[in-house]
Amino acid sequence: MRSTRRERVGWYFYDWANSAFQTTVITVFLGPYLTSIAEKAAGCDGDACDNAVIHPLGLSIAPGALFPYTVSLSVFLTVFALPIAGAIADRSAHKKQLLALFAYIGAAATTAMLFLTGDRYLLGAGLFLVANIAFGASIVVYNSFLPQIADEEDRDRVSSFGWAWGYLGGGTLLLLNVAAVLSKDALGMSTGEVARYSLVSAGLWWAGFTTIPLLALRNRPPQAEALTGGGNAVTDGFRQLWHTLRGLRAYPLTLFFLAAYLVYNDGIQTVISLASQYGTEELKLSDSVLVPTILMVQFLAFAGALLLGRLARAIGAWKTVLVSLVLWTLVIVVAFFLPAKQAVPFVILGGAIGLVLGGSQALSRSLFSQLIPKGKEGEYFGIYEISDKGTSWLGPLLFGLAYDLTRSYRVAIVSLLVFFAAGFVMLAMVPIRRAIEQAGNTPPARL
Known part of the structure; x- marks a missing residue:
């Protein structure tokens, strides 16, 4: 089943959609905002937090260490999620629906940061874990469409254009959020409120623009190789990963x-x-x-x-x-x-x-x-x-x-x-x- 220009443009738009999470949430707003929430829970603020601690899950850590620890845990857990997502994608005749599932889970968790107020640092950490794992899983499914919509001669160009489109999408939403930061006084909002609504905007952007690739992309029958592994998708995912890693020895x-x-x-x-x-x-x-x-x-x-x-x-x-x-x-x-x-x-x-x-x-x-x-x-x-x-x-x-x-x-x-x-x-x-x-x-x- 050959791809059409409409399908390729739709594929580009998922990069446009999900890059807002990378730029607005991970790169800019969540780190400082979650740190301020953790500092509030510790009963301190800024410079006065040098000796303060919080106690997530019974651990004692500095408020400023919460976000990097959360990032570390999320990407560690993603190691286990990606081969499972890849195995399901290889074996599924409903890949488009699988993309929707992961994308909307991630977008919903991001949008739910609307409720990240007061001293709810555990809520923020938990929502980020869900969103980042879903983000990684959706990228695996998204990338698996590439060989289906572009042949070997055209794949570099299609892949590069999607990558560039993602930078533009992430930058566009960030530009809008920059305007909100600079206009916070006119909007009658505090810096924290602008940050929180910027996080929510990334979830809405991600969910909204994901509808474009879902309308444009087409499901295709799974490849024959994907049907020979046996077992279920979880065990097949790790079996496939282990097989590839063993092959790397050559x-x-x-x-x-x-x-x-x-x-x-x-x-x-x-x-x-x-x-x-x-x-x-x-x-x-x-x-x-x-x-x-x-x-x-x-x-x-x-x-x-x-x-x-x-x-x-x-x-x-x-x-x-x-x-x-x-x-x-x-x-x-x-x-x-x-x-x-x-x-x-x-x-x-x-x-x-x-x-x-x-x-x-x-x-x-x-x-x-x-x-x-x-x-x-x-x-x-x-x-x-x-x-x-x-x-x-x-x-x-x-x-x-x-x-x-x-x-x-x-x-x-x-x-x-x-x-x-x-x-x-x-x-x-x-x-x-x-x-x-x-x-x-x-x-x-x-x-």
């Missing part, structure tokens, strides 16, 4: 590249998810500075991908990713020394993050595509997706532990250097030309 250099990616991507994802909390809690920047800066990052990420893509054509993708990791290291060092309550240095650093962010992610994906043996693209990119969405928990955990032990966000942010340094060393050790040849592919002229 391509040790591909596996080593994937390990390097896991390490440095963990650092990247942690910076994305916790930059807002660092700017608010350590640098004491207001939302009127913080939110427009992160909005700028959102749009510059696409420009950065184009810029580093041009550099990759000149010196090769492998070398360009290594350059990007050096730039990430400089970003962390500069972030450590940023002065508090000064907007200009933070904005300049945000611009640097935007330029390096998009290129790091886009080129890592394209480089990995050269290390996949032909005919196994789907299962290997399934592992890559788990690596991207489900294993980035060590960074938030390290950040949370560093803050919990030192009560210093500067120590917490600089602790992330280990991911970029180790990732650089590991990636530099990959004999990339031999790795591509080992996978049965022809290396490009420049690496």
